[in-house]
Each structure stands twice: as C-alpha cells, then as structure tokens.
Amino acid sequence: MANQAITAKRKIILDCDPGLDDAIAILLAARNPHIELVGVTIVAGNVGLDKTTLNALKVCELAGLTHVPVARGADRPLLREPVAADYVHGESGIGGVVLPDPVKASINRHAVDFLIDTLMESDGDITLVPIGPLTNIALAMRKEPRILSKIQEIVIMGGGTFGNITPSAEFNFYADAEAARVVLASGAPITMIGLDLTHQAVATEAVKERIASLDNHISRFILELLGFYEVIYKERGLPGAAVHDPCCVAYCIDPTLFTTKLLRVDIETRGELSYGMSVIDTYGVTGKQPNVRVALTLDHERFWSMLTDTMKEYA
C-alpha cells in the first residue's frame, strides 16, 4: 500500500444495510491490510432486514470472508415506521446485480448481543463503523451501557449540513433519528462522515476508468453496482455516484485522508421539516460541549488510490 506509515491493523465491526455503497465498504474492509474485520452486523435500512442480511452474506462470500461472523439485528427503527431507500438501491438492495446464493448463514445470535459480547470481551480496541440506521448501536448502548467505555471510536456514515431524503436530513439519520440521537449523545468518541464529506467521494468517469483497468471479478462487480447507483446522483447533477459508506472504512484505514473538526452535533427528532437533521453547532453558539469529530474534507485522489489498490488484492 502507498502509505508506509500505517502499521497496526485496526479492528472494526461493520454495522450495515447493504446497500450498493455498503457492498463496496465490505469489499474495502475485507482486503485492506490495515483492517481486521471482527464482525458484520446487519440492520434494516436501504431495504428490509431479510434482504440486507442476504446481501451482506452474498457480498461477504464474494470477498472471501467466510470466517467473519454475520449477525442479524434490528428489523425496524426504535419508534417509527420503517423507511426504505429502494428507490436508490433497487428492490433487492444491490441494484440489478446477481450474486450466487450464500453457502453460510448468519450466526445464531442477535447483532445487539454480538456487539455487546464482542465489545465486553475486548481490550477496548474495537471501532464500530455504522453505515446504516443506528438502531443496533443504540439498542446495544441501552442494553449494556458498560460497552461505552469499551468502544475505541464510532465512525458513522450519517448527517451533514444538507439532506438527501428530505431537504434537511440524510437517510441513515432520518431512518432512525431516535437511535441517532441516542448514539450522538452517548459520550462515546464519535467521528461523523456526513454528506458534505461523502459528496467529495464521487465515482466520476475517470474513477470508473481506473476501476475498469483492474479488470478482475471485483472491479467488474463494483462497476455494475456503480452503473445502477449513479443514476439518481446524475439526475441530481453530480458527475457520478457519491460512495458514502466506503469513506468510513477509509477513515479507519488512514484518517490523514480527511480533515475534521470537533463540534457539537445534536439530532432533531421533533421538527416538522427537520426530523432526522444533524444540527451542527459550527460556531459554538450553544455553548455545549463538542461531542463529534465532523469530517470536513477528503483527499479525493488518495481515497480512490486506496480503493483501487485494495481491489488489486482480489486479483
């Protein structure tokens, strides 16, 4: 890998709702030499839990992750009715891509219990990477508050200063705003990778050419995903798909690709127009203690080099 400075492997649990960009995040985490994927926990989000679980199992097998436990979690938000993003990710959750049925099943333990047990048995060296609605993480915090002192960091894909499902809210926070509020107010060390950041990780035509030049089964799979995913982004005026979720894994691999700022962030759960909004106190006007490291800028070139370098590992 290009960055020689990174030595130790970072242990992560990926909490996901695959999801086109979740699938790319799994592929990045699976083969990057600086990540140890301890487990994959599943939540309902982009599509329902049966589909997100099936997709996770399929993508994990594609990535050769047969030794990593996959645990089913919450099938609905804490309080509200489920909202899906199948208008973005397709009815299946991974667009029109067809993958073989998985050989392995999910483990016989709820994701919330898997999270609690794994954290409690750890040396406090596990980073949680939630890239779907925060239901599983909030439930784990409520069921066993002692996990808070065991979490090294939570690197969340969610929020931002603008919305994608409503004018003010990002999908993951909107899909379970009460859970997002619990997690952001928990006191755990949190890095928030919101839309302001992930819209800097756009798979442009030039990026797709780089991926295509790898010419292996994984690069072809990613191009298929992107072909489906980019439609809505192009309709919205972007030059390609914003690949949100892999940014969180990239942050765990090498945070020097990002600039961040420690700020106060709270989640709106009552607003008529702002349900699920991440309210970011940029100028400290509330006087409240900063609680979130907010990602501001991404080194686009190094991000895509990291992704394509890792995909070469699949040759």
Ligand code: BDR
């Ligand atoms: C987030 O919402 C989901 O649709 C994506 O997978 C990503 O996690 C972006 O708002």
Ligand code: CA
């Ligand atoms: Ca996701």
